[in-house]
Amino acid sequence: MTLQVSDEHRVRTLTLDRPEALNAFNEELYDATAEALLAAAVDPEVAVVLLTGAGRAFSAGTDLLEMHRLATDPDFPRGTHGFIGLVDALVDFPKPLVVAVNGLGLGIGATILGFADLAFMADGARLKCPFTSLGVAPEAASSYLFPALVGRQHAAWALLSAEWISAEEARAMGLVKEVCPAGELMATARRHAEVLAAKPISSLVAVKRTMTEPHRAAIRAARDRENAAFAELMGGPANLEALAAFAEGREPDFTRLPAGW
DSSP, X not given: OOEEEEEETTEEEEEEOOGGGTTOBOHHHHHHHHHHHHHHHHXXXXXXXXXXXXXXXXXXXXXXXXXXXXXXXXXXOOXXXXXXXXXXXXXXXXXXXXXXXXXXXXXXXXXGGGGOSEEEEETTOEEEOOXXXXXXXXXXXXXXXXXXXXXXXHHHXXXXXXXXXXXXXXXXXXXXXXXEOGGGHHHHHHHHHHHHHTSOHHHHHHHHHHHHGXXXXXXXXXXXXXXXXXXXXXXXXHHHHHHHHHHHTSOOOGGGSOTTO
């Protein structure tokens, strides 16, 4: 199993569970997480979903070794939902989503915070949006959600630089609500989740809908623009150099690419 699911006090906890791969999302984990969100959305006993990771990472983002195979092998099996299906499940999730970032978060492990209604972060955790270092485009509507959440300059730095963001930086820019000692993270996140879960689910859904509905069209438009840019760049010279460098355990060298890349 790549995803652990547990219920307590109307809070469904989803724990990403590929610790040996730093909880990187392969097709199996994308499918499992999307299915879990779809199931929680319609379960009358679930008021809130709490998402976290097992081990020392929250999520290292997309599994780059599998991404390389997806980019180079047309016969590699795709999942039922995949990355796009998970993003759709996040966009449509009608109940409060609480995220507890227990360790490093890269790619979707960082951009998923754009969909969090509440987010908490361990003091030693770090975030990175590595898109330019992979020669690709932003994802998960982060090109829209991040500027709305943290302002244009913070979002531009996060999305353009591919630099690490510390827990305190994430809190200061508004990506997370609180930073906690690692040993207190889950208790803090759960305490907040249970406060929400004690409220009527119908009211929680109504409040979230009134907050998110004005942004849904813009989120979907951003997702479509990002997916088109990502598809254009994936498998291109910059992306292939980045993936080859990752597989070979070296830093990518983008200076030798054709002009314009």
